[in-house]
Amino acid sequence: MTPASIRDVAQRAGVSVGTVSNVLNRPGEVSAESVQRVQRAIEELGYVRNDAARKLRAGTSTTVGFVVLDGQNPFFGDVVRGAEDEASKHGIAILYGNTDEDVARERMYLDLFEEQQVRGVLISPYSDINPRLERLRARGIPAVLVDRLSGDGRFSSVSVDSVVGGRMAVEHLIETGRRRIAFVGGPFEIRQVTDRLAGARVAVENSTEPVEIEVVATTALTVAEGAAAGARILSRPRREWPDAIFAANDLLALGLQQALIVGGRMLVPDDIALIGFDDISFASAAAVPLSSMRQPSAVIGRTALRILLEETADPELIPRQTVFLPELVVRRSTAARGSSSPAKPAAASGF
Amino acid sequence: MTPASIRDVAQRAGVSVGTVSNVLNRPGEVSAESVQRVQRAIEELGYVRNDAARKLRAGTSTTVGFVVLDGQNPFFGDVVRGAEDEASKHGIAILYGNTDEDVARERMYLDLFEEQQVRGVLISPYSDINPRLERLRARGIPAVLVDRLSGDGRFSSVSVDSVVGGRMAVEHLIETGRRRIAFVGGPFEIRQVTDRLAGARVAVENSTEPVEIEVVATTALTVAEGAAAGARILSRPRREWPDAIFAANDLLALGLQQALIVGGRMLVPDDIALIGFDDISFASAAAVPLSSMRQPSAVIGRTALRILLEETADPELIPRQTVFLPELVVRRSTAARGSSSPAKPAAASGF
DNA sequence: AATCGAGCCTGAATCGATTCAGAAATGTTT
DNA sequence: AAACATTTCTGAATCGATTCAGGCTCGATT
Numbered sequence: 001m002t003p004a005s006i007r008d009v010a011q012r013a014g015v016s017v018g019t020v021s022n023v024l025n026r027p028g029e030v031s032a033e034s035v036q037r038v039q040r041a042i043e044e045l046g047y048v049r050n051d052a053a054r055k056l057r058a059g060t061s062t063t064v065g066f067v068v069l070d071g072q073n074p075f076f077g078d079v080v081r082g083a084e085d086e087a088s089k090h091g092i093a094i095l096y097g098n099t100d101e102d103v104a105r106e107r108m109y110l111d112l113f114e115e116q117q118v119r120g121v122l123i124s125p126y127s128d129i130n131p132r133l134e135r136l137r138a139r140g141i142p143a144v145l146v147d148r149l150s151g152d153g154r155f156s157s158v159s160v161d162s163v164v165g166g167r168m169a170v171e172h173l174i175e176t177g178r179r180r181i182a183f184v185g186g187p188f189e190i191r192q193v194t195d196r197l198a199g200a201r202v203a204v205e206n207s208t209e210p211v212e213i214e215v216v217a218t219t220a221l222t223v224a225e226g227a228a229a230g231a232r233i234l235s236r237p238r239r240e241w242p243d244a245i246f247a248a249n250d251l252l253a254l255g256l257q258q259a260l261i262v263g264g265r266m267l268v269p270d271d272i273a274l275i276g277f278d279d280i281s282f283a284s285a286a287a288v289p290l291s292s293m294r295q296p297s298a299v300i301g302r303t304a305l306r307i308l309l310e311e312t313a314d315p316e317l318i319p320r321q322t323v324f325l326p327e328l329v330v331r332r333s334t335a336a337r338g339s340s341s342p343a344k345p346a347a348a349s350g351f
Numbered sequence: 352m353t354p355a356s357i358r359d360v361a362q363r364a365g366v367s368v369g370t371v372s373n374v375l376n377r378p379g380e381v382s383a384e385s386v387q388r389v390q391r392a393i394e395e396l397g398y399v400r401n402d403a404a405r406k407l408r409a410g411t412s413t414t415v416g417f418v419v420l421d422g423q424n425p426f427f428g429d430v431v432r433g434a435e436d437e438a439s440k441h442g443i444a445i446l447y448g449n450t451d452e453d454v455a456r457e458r459m460y461l462d463l464f465e466e467q468q469v470r471g472v473l474i475s476p477y478s479d480i481n482p483r484l485e486r487l488r489a490r491g492i493p494a495v496l497v498d499r500l501s502g503d504g505r506f507s508s509v510s511v512d513s514v515v516g517g518r519m520a521v522e523h524l525i526e527t528g529r530r531r532i533a534f535v536g537g538p539f540e541i542r543q544v545t546d547r548l549a550g551a552r553v554a555v556e557n558s559t560e561p562v563e564i565e566v567v568a569t570t571a572l573t574v575a576e577g578a579a580a581g582a583r584i585l586s587r588p589r590r591e592w593p594d595a596i597f598a599a600n601d602l603l604a605l606g607l608q609q610a611l612i613v614g615g616r617m618l619v620p621d622d623i624a625l626i627g628f629d630d631i632s633f634a635s636a637a638a639v640p641l642s643s644m645r646q647p648s649a650v651i652g653r654t655a656l657r658i659l660l661e662e663t664a665d666p667e668l669i670p671r672q673t674v675f676l677p678e679l680v681v682r683r684s685t686a687a688r689g690s691s692s693p694a695k696p697a698a699a700s701g702f
Numbered sequence: 703a704a705t706c707g708a709g710c711c712t713g714a715a716t717c718g719a720t721t722c723a724g725a726a727a728t729g730t731t732t
Numbered sequence: 733a734a735a736c737a738t739t740t741c742t743g744a745a746t747c748g749a750t751t752c753a754g755g756c757t758c759g760a761t762t
Contacts (some may be wrong), residue, residue: 003490005717005719006718006719006720007718015741015742016741016742017718017742017743018720018721018722018741019740019741020719021719021721022720022741024719024720029739030741031739031740034740046486049466049719050407050468050717050718051467051719052404052406052407052468052717052718053403053719053720053747054718054719055403055747056407056717056718056746056748056749057719057720057721057746058719058720058721058747059747062463062466063446071428071431071432071435072428072632074425074428077423077425077428080422081422081449084447084448084449088448088456088459093446093447093448093460093464094446094447095444095445095446095447096431096435096444096446096447097435097439097444097445098432098435108439111399112442112444113444115399115400115401115413116413116414117401117402117403139354139399223633223635223636255636257638258636258640261617264616264617264621265615266615266616266638270615281423282574282605282633284574285574285602285605285606285609285633287612287617287637287639289609356747356749357749358748366711366712367711368712368713368748368749368750369711369712369750369751370710370711370712371749372749372750373711373750375749376749380710381711382709382710382711385710385711400749401747401748401749402749404717404747404748404749405748405750406717407717407719407747407750408748408749408750409717409749410717
C-alpha cells in the first residue's frame with residue numbers, strides 16, 4: 001500500500017539499489033539490459049522518486065525560490081513567467097512568494113527557502129537584505145537580485161537602465177513636438193522613480209528646444225494615484241495644462257488616461273500626449289493604446305534564472321550586473337496632434 | 352563550515368537530539384530550562400531545520416502545488432494571491448506552475464509535485480486529469496479544483512456560477528434600457544463561455560421587453576480577439592450595431608472598448624453599453640471604467656487552500672463543491688445614455 | 703521501606719536515495 | 733596461463749530530523 005521505494009524496484013528488476021540509482025542518474029554507466037529491466041520495474045510499480053530523500057543525501061534541490069515585491073503589478077507577473085519558462089526546461093519548479101512590500105513577509109519567505117534548501121533565490125528586494133542573503137550564500141544558496149542593482153556589487157543582478165529609459169521617453173515627447181512636460185511619479189524613495197526623473201531632466205537639458213518640465217508627485221505607483229494626479233492637472237486653468245505627461249510606470253499612465261476624458265472626449269493624444277514605463281500587456285489594451293518604455297520582463301526573468309543556475313554550478317563566479325536597455329514602444333497615446341484618428345474630432349462630434 | 356545539524360545543537364546545549372527535536376515540535380513536554388538552553392544553542396549556531404530530512408522521516412511537507420491555466424490573466428494572479436495569503440498564515444509555501452493551456456506542461460508539473468511530495472495540489476485543470484489526480488490521492492496527496500467543477504464530484508472544487516453571472520449581466524443591460532445585445536466570446540469548448548452565454552439567453556427569455564441577442568464568436572479570451580470582434584461589429588452599417596455588448600471576460604471587454612472609439616469619440620457607454628466578466632483590477636482602470644461580474648478571486652484562492660488543508664488533515668472527508676455567486680459591479684461603461692459625463696459630447700467638442 | 707507514577711530525558715532505529723570502495727565478470731596483453 | 737585493465741554491479745554507510753521504547757529522578761502512596 002505504501003508507495004514503492006527504490007528497494008522495491010531493485011528487487012523486482014533483480015538488481016541492486018545502486019544499479020537502480022545509476023539508471024536514474026547516469027544511465028550511460030549501466031548495461032542496456034539492466035536499464036531496460038529497471039525501467040520496466042519502474043513502470044510496473046508506478047515508482048516515483050522521493051525528492052526529500054534525494055535532497056537529503058545529495059544536497060541538491062530542484063526548486064528555486066522567487067520573492068516578488070508586488071504581485072499585483074503585471075510586470076512582475078511577466079518576470080516570473082520568464083523565469084518559470086526557463087526553469088521548466090531544467091526540470092526546476094519555482095517556489096513563489098509575494099511580499100507586498102512587507103518586511104516581515106520578506107523575511108518569512110527567506111526563512112522558508114532556507115529550510116527548504118532551495119537551489120537558489122531570485123528576489124526583488126524591498127528592505128536591505130544583503131546580510132540575510134550573505135547568510136544564504138554561506139549555506140550554498142546563491143541569490144540574484146531582480147529589477148534592482150546590488151548596492152555593493154556583492155550579488156549578481158538583472159535590471160533595466162531607468163535613467164536611459166527616462167531620457168528616451170522624454171526625447172520622444174520632445175521630438176513629436178511637445179514642450180510642456182509633466183513627470184508624474186512617486187514616492188521618491190523608490191530608486192526607479194528618481195532614476196526615471198533624472199533621465200527625463202537630462203533629455204530636457206540636452207534639448208535645443210525651449211522645453212519645460214514639472215513634477216507631479218504621487219504617493220504610490222498605482223492606477224488610483226494616476227487618476228488622482230490626472231484630476232489635479234485638469235483642475236488647473238486650461239492654459240496651464242502640460243502638453244505631454246511622462247508617467248513613472250504604466251499603472252500611473254492608465255490612471256491618467258482615465259482621468260483625461262472630458263465630456264466623452266479623450267484628450268489623449270491630441271491635447272496631451274502620454275507615455276508610461278514597463279509596457280505591461282495592458283498598455284496596448286488601453287482605450288488609447290499607450291506608448292511606453294518596454295522592459296524585457298520575460299527576458300529579465302529568464303536571464304536571472306540562468307545566471308542563478310550558473311552560480312549554483314560554480315559558486316566562485318564573480319557577481320555580475322546585467323543591465324538591459326529599455327525600448328521605446330510608440331503607440332497612439334503619443335501620436336502627433338491631429339494624426340491620431342482617421343476623422344478629426346470636429347467631424348466626429350457631428351454624430 | 353557545514354551548516355549546523357540538530358546534533359550540533361544537542362551537543363552545544365548539553366542535551367540529546369531527541370530533546371532538541373521535542374523543543375522544536377512539542378515544547379510543552381520539555382522543561383523550561385532545557386527549552387531555554389536549546390533555543391540559545393540554536394541562536395548561537397544559526398541552526399536552521401533541514402526540511403528534507405524532516406519531510407523524509409515525518410512524511411509531512413510544508414509546500415502546496417498550484418497549477419494555473421493562464422498566467423497572463425490577472426484573474427489567476429488574484430486567485431494565487433489569495434491562496435498564498437492563506438498559506439503564509441500556516442507557514443506553507445506555494446510551488447507555482449503555469450501551464451499556458453499545454454497538456455505536457457500540466458503533466459510535468461504534476462510529476463514534479465508528486466516527486467516533491469507536496470502537501471496537496473490546487474489546480475485549474477486544462478485537460479481531463481482526474482486519473483492523474485486519483486493517483487496522487489492514492490499517494491496521500493489531495494487535490495482541489497479551482498475555477499472548474501469536478502466532473503464526477505470525486506474532487507472538491509471552488510468556482511463561480513457562470514450561468515447566474517451571465518443572467519445577471521444581461522438583466523442589468525436590459526434594465527438600463529438596452530434591447531439589442533451582442534454576446535462576444537469563445538471558443539465554446541471552454542465551459543465558462545457556454546455557461547455565461549446560457550445565462551445570457553435565460554435573461555433574454557425571461558424578459559418582458561422585446562430583447563434580441565446575437566453571438567459574436569472569438570477564438571480566444573484575449574484583448575486582441577476583443578478588439579478584432581469590435582472592429583467586425585463596427586464595420587456593419589450603423590443601424591445594425593447592437594446597443595449593448597456582454598463580453599465573456601474582461602480581457603475581451605477591454606479589447607472591445609479599445610475598438611469602440613470612432614474619431615476620438617468613445618462610443619461607450621452612450622452608443623453601446625459594455626459589460627465584462629471577472630472584474631480584474633484593470634476593469635476599473637479602463638478609460639471608461641468597465642462594469643463587470645466580479646468573481647471573488649482572492650476568496651476563491653483562500654477557500655481552495657483552506658479546503659485542501661482540511662482534506663490533508665482528514666483524508667476521509669467527502670469532496671464538496673463550493674460555488675460562489677458573482678457580483679454585479681456597475682461602472683460607467685453601462686451607464687444610461689446621456690448620463691455618463693458631466694458635459695455633453697456636443698459641448699465638449701466646442702474646444 | 704517498597705512501590706508507583708509523573709515528568710523529563712536518552713539514543714538507537716528509521717525514512718529512501720545516493721555514493722563509493724570493492725567484488726565480479728569480461729576482455730586484453732604478454 | 734598469468735597479469736592486468738575495463739566494464740558492470742553490489743550493498744553498507746550516509747545525509748539529518750523524528751520517533752519511541754526504555755531509563756532516570758523525585759515526590760506521593762501504601
